[in-house]
Amino acid sequence: MRLTDVNKAPVEPHITECISRNQETFRCWWSPGSFHNLSSPGALRVFYLKKVLPTSEWIECPEYIYSNRECFFDVNHTSIWVPYCLQLRSQNHTYFNEDDCFTVENIVRPDPPVSSNWTLLEISPSGLSYDVMVNWEPPPSADVEMGWMRIEYEIQYRERNTTNWEALEIQPHTQQTIYGLHIGEEYEVHIRCRMQAFTKFGEFSDSIFIQVTEIPSKESTFPLTLVLLFGIVGILIIIMLIVVSQQHRLTLILLPPVPAPKIKGIDPELLKKGKLDELNFILSGGGMGGLPTYSQDYYEGEPWVEFIEIVAEDADTGEKDNQGSDTQRLLSQGISHHMNISFPDDDSGRASCYNPDLPDQDTLMLMATLLPGQPEDREASFNVVERAPAPERGERPLVQTQTGGPQTWVNTDFYAQVSNVMPSGGVVLSPGQQLRVQESTLATEEKTQKKEKKHKWSEDTEDNKQKELQFQLLVVDPEGSGYTTESNAWRISPPPSSPMPGEGYQPIHPQPVETKPAATAEDNQSPYILPDSPQSQFFAPVADYTVVQEVDSQHSLLLNPPPCQSPPPCLPEHPLKAIPAMPVGYITPELLGNLSP
């Protein structure tokens, strides 16, 4: 509809509007404009053009309704998707505006929907607002069933006597929910429609009025839920109280404590890394006087802890003053003036013995403390625990000097099996096995040979240390029969190159070294040599475990030779003692007493 100002330039007769309601017919209205003389019926005629074909002509309006100044196009004269143009003709003039061309689908304004009603959906629990569902029917003029028209609807509502309408989203269904209306207020609702994907809306429907007054009813289930809720909360509180009051017992039941290594008198903190100096100090007797004092304090309330008790007896260290350490006392002869080491039968103590993280020195110290005293024969030099595997050539000669020394060497491994516990408190360790001894023997022999060569390999690995350590504790028995063949030698991986720090107590017989250099020359791969049958003192086969005789001032372990397992290979000329044949690896208490000088 064009807005024209009548006072301005004269307005031509024009078509005011064309509307279709159902996309099957349409009607157009015209106005004479300012030309009032043309307002009489018949003065102006309407012609239309359907641009169907390239050639088309103007046809007069099929049906006039002069009272409305309306031209009605019925079904026969209406074509959709075809451009129409309309013009007005007076007797001598034609008024045509190109803006008056259109296609019918673009001028469709559907009729409003009918039969709208509403139903109450629900009221909020607070009783202040409610939701409503509004239903309606599509306009009867629009043929929706056939699918000829696809209509979408828009609902608008407002509170009575207000001016602003609230519009909801346009959607194609014939029902919609209005949420959040207030109790007690009266609302006015009306609906309008339009074609889908087009823009022109039809008229609004008649308004319907919605009002809901207060509903005083209370639901019976409400108190029930309340009761349930309070009950649950109360139960939870009671449970929490129980848990809090019985906390300790519950933690005992649910989370039983894990036993940790505990040595009576020694703070487990010391067993951690980096604190072994203190531990050494304690074990070596620095805290001897104070050891018992720890025991009770730390573990008072813990019944599951049993200790390895190190009880210091009469310190008869007259002869051993130069050593002055507990280990000496431990290992010195005469169980009487040695410390008692009791092994309670539980787990708590053993873990601390077996600690591969500890440096060699300290583990050996521990070992030393746990072993019964042995005849001290310190002519052999023990160099158990030198820290760095730095080559100490100075020790080498010691090895060689040991050949003539008293043969207190006993082959053993780093770990000794406790075979017996003496009534006096000493511990008897079983000697090592023969095979292992021989292997280590070979290895040690190789090492001595290496001393002539350059020390190419000086890898400072942990493995090296370990292996060295093993070798350190071995006493070479350079007896021909006792040695294994090359095949046995293979069992040990190439030993570390650097000379053993603990070489001191390895009574490697130098003779095999000199007598059989050819052996090594033959087979470069095997670092082991087969020593000749040397003239060394004893050939006793060595079991896995043996007895530590003594610990000398330099903290080297003096090891017992193993007892002879079979009479023939057994060398009776033991400088110390002739150990009679006995069950493998075990020494009876009487023998032990015999061993001490």
Place this chain on the structure above:
Amino acid sequence: MPGNIRSVSFVVLVCLLFCSRLTSVGATPICTNAHAGCHVLSLSNLFDRVIQHSARMHGISNDLHSEFEQYFLPSRNQIGRVSRNCHTSTILTPNGKENAQKMAREELTEVILKLLVAWRDPLWHFHHSMAHYDDFNNFSSNKALEMSDMVHELRKGVEKVAEKMQVLGITSNTVNSLTSPEALLPSESAEWRLMKDYDLLYCFRRDSNKVQNYLKILKCRIVPEHGC
């Protein structure tokens, strides 16, 4: 290195598997018989999808058309200025409700397909010519692309519907021209190249409305259960 090769080959294998899965899912065939593992769509369902698609297509064409009008020809109603008829004017389409009702289902389906086929190329070119309009923002250019795609997909959808109808015996088997709708195109199909972009949009808007309408009529005639 062998670890890398292995992992790469594994990834490639997985990708291939997935890709084959995806492509197979995208081209889910309509099962004529209710085979196991075959997702059978009812005709009503198919119709609904296709109609929704066409409605969306019409909406986009409407938006594009009004945007075009705003940008380039803001002054007046341009219907009268359509100098040429649309290139699809040669296709005989029912122009009223009664005509549409009287038309047979097969014919109606055929008309729809003709229309869709006729618009495939012009829309594609239109989309490309959109790039020349600097003023026309990217949003509109995306719409043009979308429109072009939609025509393509809608055509496939309608073809499926036609198949289904044939299988169900709703339509007779005389519609073998459906297999090659390109043959239905008039030979002087290059006419659309002469149309200006605005005219093209106007014509397509009209034709998309036709397609939507015809589809709805078909549906309400054949499967009037839901939403008619």
